[in-house]
Amino acid sequence: MTKTLLITGASKGIGLATVKEFMKKDESVSSIIMVARSSAAYDEAFNALSSDNPRKVNLHKYEHDLAIESDVEALLDNLKLHEQVQIIINNAGFTKPDSIQEIKMADFHTTIAVNLYAPFRIVQGLLMQQKFPETIINIASTAGMNGRSGWLTYSASKAAMINMSQVMKEELAYFGTQVVCLSPGRCATDLRKTLAPDEDPSTIMQPEDVAEIIRLTSSKSGLALDTTNIVVRR
Amino acid sequence: MSAQQYTAIVLNGGFGQRTKANQPKQFIKLNGLPILAYCLLALQKVAEVERILLNFPAGSQAQVEEIVKDFAITKPVEYVEAGATRHESVSKMLDQVKTDWVFIVEAARPFVSAKDFEDLAHSDFKNVSLTLPIPFTVAPVEPSTSEITGSLERDKLRNIQLPQKFWTEDLKKAHLYALEHNIIATEDATLVAQAGLPVHFINGPESNFKITTPFDLALANYMMRGETEYDD
Numbered sequence: 001m002t003k004t005l006l007i008t009g010a011s012k013g014i015g016l017a018t019v020k021e022f023m024k025k026d027e028s029v030s031s032i033i034m035v036a037r038s039s040a041a042y043d044e045a046f047n048a049l050s051s052d053n054p055r056k057v058n059l060h061k062y063e064h065d066l067a068i069e070s071d072v073e074a075l076l077d078n079l080k081l082h083e084q085v086q087i088i089i090n091n092a093g094f095t096k097p098d099s100i101q102e103i104k105m106a107d108f109h110t111t112i113a114v115n116l117y118a119p120f121r122i123v124q125g126l127l128m129q130q131k132f133p134e135t136i137i138n139i140a141s142t143a144g145m146n147g148r149s150g151w152l153t154y155s156a157s158k159a160a161m162i163n164m165s166q167v168m169k170e171e172l173a174y175f176g177t178q179v180v181c182l183s184p185g186r187c188a189t190d191l192r193k194t195l196a197p198d199e200d201p202s203t204i205m206q207p208e209d210v211a212e213i214i215r216l217t218s219s220k221s222g223l224a225l226d227t228t229n230i231v232v233r234r
Numbered sequence: 235m236s237a238q239q240y241t242a243i244v245l246n247g248g249f250g251q252r253t254k255a256n257q258p259k260q261f262i263k264l265n266g267l268p269i270l271a272y273c274l275l276a277l278q279k280v281a282e283v284e285r286i287l288l289n290f291p292a293g294s295q296a297q298v299e300e301i302v303k304d305f306a307i308t309k310p311v312e313y314v315e316a317g318a319t320r321h322e323s324v325s326k327m328l329d330q331v332k333t334d335w336v337f338i339v340e341a342a343r344p345f346v347s348a349k350d351f352e353d354l355a356h357s358d359f360k361n362v363s364l365t366l367p368i369p370f371t372v373a374p375v376e377p378s379t380s381e382i383t384g385s386l387e388r389d390k391l392r393n394i395q396l397p398q399k400f401w402t403e404d405l406k407k408a409h410l411y412a413l414e415h416n417i418i419a420t421e422d423a424t425l426v427a428q429a430g431l432p433v434h435f436i437n438g439p440e441s442n443f444k445i446t447t448p449f450d451l452a453l454a455n456y457m458m459r460g461e462t463e464y465d466d
Contacts, residue, residue: 128306130278170459171266 003134004031006085008066008118009092011036013189014139014214016045017207018089021215023049023057031058033082035075035092038063066092066118067110076125085131087218090119090161091139093191095154108153115157120164132175135218138165142185142231143195151195158183166228180217180225184210185233205234238355239284240399241331242277246270246298246341247289247316247323258291259445260341261301265458269445270298271305272344278307279348282355283337286311287327321418325409331402338422339397344454345441346397354399357436361400363423364438365392395438398423404431 005022009015015036022029036042046061053059060082064075079085094114096107119138126133143151144158165181172179186192187210188201213232216222246260260270277283288311290298295313302311312330317323324338337351354362368388376383404426411429412419419425426433445451 128304130306130308167266174265174267174272174458 003029003086004033004082004084005029005087005089006033006035006079006122007089007091008035008122009139010034011039011042011045013191014184014187014207014210015089015091017211018091018214019049019059021208021211023053023055026215026219027055029057029087031060031082033060033062033079033085035062035064035066037065067094067113069113069117069121072118072121073125076122076129079126079131080129085126086134088123088126088133088136089139089214090122090137092118093139093141095151095191095194097150097154097195098152099150100152103153111153111157112160115154116160116164119161123168127175133177136165136168136172136177136179137214137217138168138179138181139214140165140181140183140229142183142233144183145229145231154195162229169228178223179228180222181229182210182214182217183229183231185231187232205232209234238282238335239333240280240282240335240337240351240355241333241402242280242283242286242337242339242351243324243327243331244273244277244286244288244339244341245320245323245396247291247320248342249291258294259451261294261297262451264344264445264451264454267305268301269344270301270341273339273341273346274302274305274307276346276348277339277351278309280351280355282335283309283351284333285309287314287330288312289314289316289323289327291316319418320420321412324422328402328406328409334402336400336402336405337397338400340444342445343396343442344445345439345443345457347439347442350397350438350442351399353436354397357399357434359432359434359436361398361404361423361426361431361433363398363433363435364395364442365435366395366438366440368393392435394421394423394435395442396421396444400426407431 007015007018010019019032019034022032049059062075062078064071066072092114094111123136138161140161141158143155144162147155162181165179169179186204188204188206210232217225249258261268277286286309288298290313292315314327317326339346350364368391372386372388372391373382374384374386405422408426408429408431412425423433445454
C-alpha cells in the first residue's frame with residue numbers, strides 16, 4: 001500500500017464520501033491529499049476522519065480556493081513535497097445557476113476556473129513535476145452531456161470537462177495514465193441543492209454511491225473500463 | 235557496463251523537407267506532442283545518461299528550449315546549432331562530449347524507449363548499433379542505366395537503426411579518419427567500421443522507425459493512437 005491519492009472538493013459531498021471510501025476499502029492507498037476551501041465544515045470533517053482511521057492512512061489537509069489562479073499555483077507548490085501522486089480525482093465543482101439574462105461574467109469566470117482550469121492546471125503542473133499519475137478521474141456531470149435551461153455556465157463547463165478528458169486520455173496513454181470522466185446525474189450534494197432547491201435529497205443518488213464507483217474505476221478491474229465518459233445515475 | 239556514464243547526442247537539426255510540412259519535422263505534433271518530446275522523455279528515464287547534447291535547426295533554439303522546459307526534462311541539456319550536414323552536426327557535438335561513452339539518437343524516432351538505450355549500455359560490445367534484419371530483397375543497381383547488376387545476400391545485410399553507443403575515443407578517431415579521407419558519412423556505425431574500428435549490431439525493435447515522409451507520419455499517428463482507439 002503505497003499510493004498517494006489527490007482529491008479536490010474533499011470537504012463534503014462526493015469528495016468527502018470518496019475519501020472515506022478509499023480510507024475504508026482500498027488498501028493500496030496509503031496517503032490521501034485532501035484539497036478544499038477552508039471552512040468550519042472542512043475542519044470538522046477532517047477531525048472526524050483523523051479520529052476514525054484504523055488503517056492509519058496519511059491524511060493531508062490543504063486549504064486552497066481553486067477559483068483563484070494563484071491559489072492553484074500554491075497547491076502545486078505544496079504538491080512538490082509529495083514524491084508521486086498516483087491517483088488524481090478532480091472533483092471540486094462550482095455552480096451559480098442563472099438565466100442567460102442574469103448571468104454575471106464574474107460567476108461564469110469562477111465556474112470555468114473551478115470546473116475546468118483548475119483540473120487542467122493540476123494535471124499539467126504534476127506532469128511538469130515529473131509526476132506521471134496512474135489514474136486521473138475527472139468528475140463531470142450529465143449536465144455536460146445535455147444542456148439544461150438555467151444551467152448554462154455549469155453545463156458548458158462540464159461539457160468542456162468531458163471533452164478535455166478525451167484529450168487527456170489520448171495524450172497521456174503514452175505515459176501509461178488511465179483517464180476516466182465520470183458524469184454523475186442527480187446526486188444529493190450541496191451543489192445539487194443549488195441547482196434544484198426544491199428536490200428531496202433522500203429520493204436521489206447519494207454521494208456514497210458515486211464514491212464507490214470512483215473507487216472501482218481506479219481499481220485493477222476498473223482499468224478495463226475503456227471509455228472516456230461513464231454516466232453514473234439512479 | 236551499466237555504471238558507465240553517457241552523453242546523449244540528439245540529432246534534431248533537420249529541416250524535414252521530405253515530410254512536406256511547413257516546419258521542421260521534430261516540431262510536428264504526434265498524438266498531440268511534438269515529435270522531439272518523445273526522445274527526450276525516453277532519455278530522461280535512462281540512468282546512464284548524464285547529459286544531453288541537443289542540436290537545433292538555425293533559428294529554432296527558443297522553440298527547442300521551450301519543449302525541454304514544458305516536458306520537464308531535468309537532465310542537463312546543452313544546445314548546439316546544427317551543421318550543414320548530419321556528419322558535421324555529429325562532429326560538432328562530439329567535440330563537446332566529456333564522458334567516455336556516447337549515445338547517438340535522432341529526434342525523428344518517437345518510438346525510441348529507455349529500454350533501447352539500456353540494451354545498448356548493457357551490451358558487452360564496445361561500439362554497438364541497433365539494427366533490423368532485412369526481410370526483403372535488396373539489389374545492387376546502376377542508376378544511370380537502370381540496370382540491376384547482381385545480387386546481395388540479405389543475411390549479410392542489416393538495416394541500421396539508431397540509437398547507437400560508442401566509446402567516445404573510437405568515434406572521435408572515426409571522425410578524424412573521415413576528415414583525412416574526405417568522407418561525409420550518413421551515419422556513424424558504418425563510419426567507425428570504415429575507419430577499421432570494431433563495431434557490432436544487436437536487434438532493435440521494429441517499431442522504432444524514423445519519421446521521414448508524410449506516410450511515416452500517418453503511420454506513427456496510427457501507431458500512437460492504436461493503443462487507445464483502434465485496439466479492437
